Amino acid sequence: MNCHNCQENCCPKNKRNFWNLFGVGSKKSVKNNVTKSQSTVALVGSPNVGKSLLFNLLTGTYVTVSNYPGTTVEVARGNRIIAGSKVSFFDTPGMYSLIPITEEESVARDLITDEQVDLIVHVVDAKHLGRMLNLTLQLIETKLPVLLVVNMIDEAERLGIWINENQLSHRLGIPVVAMAAAQKVGLKKLIAQVADYVPSNSLSLTY
């Protein structure tokens, strides 16, 4: 545990190659890398809710996606231009609560508490909404901007579960987007919502 604090800087230099092998691709140390000039969005949530898949969809960068919890162990970073400005997305290892139990959970938590991200996108599995809202509530308590993505609505519907986006949004007081990321359902809506948190500079560019 004594290496806890220097996690990001004490790794061998050529480590990236080896991570890339099993898809923890393009992982970088996030610390000191967040430039304030561009917006940053962190994707967080329990393991295996589809954060990495959503990250791939949003940024076009590939990180390994598996139907296996714990595939992502480090933070990945990728960009997308939204409303004319560059937005950096962070894919994070799964976490159940703001208080981490294992080392890789603390990676996501540190990103939230130590870096000033402009938006936290909490991704949850529509099939287990109640259980996962716990973390949503904790995130809302931090007073950071939070957006809830209810993912896998297709699988939930097959189980006879429907989510009322508006009602959920009303109760939580944050924007909610229902998605089936594997089918790209809801992606446009999510991007439109994210755009609200991005300072748009397109005006100055066009004129």
Add this chain to the structure above:
Amino acid sequence: MSPQILYPSPIETAISRIESLLDERWQDLISRRSIALLLLQQDPKIRSQLQQQPYFPEIERIIAKTQASMDESLTYAIAQSRHQIAMDIDRDATVNLRKRPIVEDEWLHNLTVHPVTGIPILLLVLYFGVYQFVGVFAGGTLVDGIEGFFESQINPIVNTVVGSIFPWQVIQDLFANDYGIITLGIRYGVAIVLPIVTAFFLMFSFLEDSGYLPRLSLLMDRLFKTIGLSGRSVIPLILGLGCGTMATLVTRTLESKRERIIATFLLALTIPCSAQLGVIVALLSQEPSALFVWSTVMVGIFLSIGFLAGKIVPGESSCFCMEIPPLRLPRIQAILTKTYVRLKWYFWEIMPLFIFASVLIWLGKLTGIFDLVVRGLEPVMLWLGLPQEAAPTFLYGFFRRDYGAAVMFDLHSAGILTGQQLVVAAVTLTLFIPCVAQLQFMFKERGAKNTVVIASFVVLFAFSLGYLLNQLLTIMELSF
């Protein structure tokens, strides 16, 4: 309107008292209410950050007093309040027509995790997925085809072309002939490793996306508990079949230091990664009885070493809790992308090493060092009952086990290794140090002391076991 969760009143009082104590610098990060709640739940990180502050003892007093006034633990009370609101919102915002989960899913799930049906299913997956697809199809048919093409078509052309460009034998040997960069390094990479690893990655990606692996962890959990290992360590070990380096990194997901050391150790010693497993299985599939001996020995070693490690390394084993995702029919597109990405990275990593190995052999031969080292290893080879041609295998094994295995593949097709020697060499090589990358990560995750202890044990154990196995096979007069 944000939902302000109201906690039981002693906690609310404590929150506002702690909030008022916190100084300015918390203003722009996360809310003070959040900080106060984290403190009340004994969050180690916030605690260590605040430890130096003059008001920290006061916070400690508030927490202790609040705890004393409550019947249940603060963490539990806070979690309970949140849980109730979460459930309330859930009920409010979802329509659930069918309360029970779909029956067919459960049925398939139960089949895969129940030992009686799960183990035959595992054997079927191993037989068709690994043995037939990777071993027989890729390792046999594909490699024979591509290798044959290389040997009969490409190598002669390369030899002639190189011969006509460079009149000097020394330079010719660097690129062509027996150990050249093109005729050996690239041939190993493209003709032997590429087809096998592609097949293995395809199969592994399919298993990953189907959701079978977490169920395999569940199935193995029972087995692990009987040998005294915690079930949680199954996760990195199963991932280790994909890439040992990655899996060493994933040992972070384990809760106790004890489990992390055991898992790192088992990964280094007994779990071959997909590339190595693919090449070794493909190699041994040419002699099914050899494959049988190899797998029996490996499983035996894994169980007994796991058992011993569980006994020797002190500490309590912790409880296993894991999210089980649904079984899904994988999408072809996703599998292909994943296989392609992995393959690409794998190739970027190994091709330079393979070429580097060729150059190293060339240099070694030129200076005579190679012969010296091989002669030095000769007694060890003799000890293991292996021909001296196998000595370089272990030399390369230091860089990558799969390269070593590719050399063995070549030796076996050339008729230099007999069945028994093949098994002994395969077992020794599987147990041997995995690769430079994994060693590097062990160093980073577990520290120098643990790494040195584990690595020296692994090398000693690999050769001793090879020796024992050779003796045993000779005494039993098993021939392949």
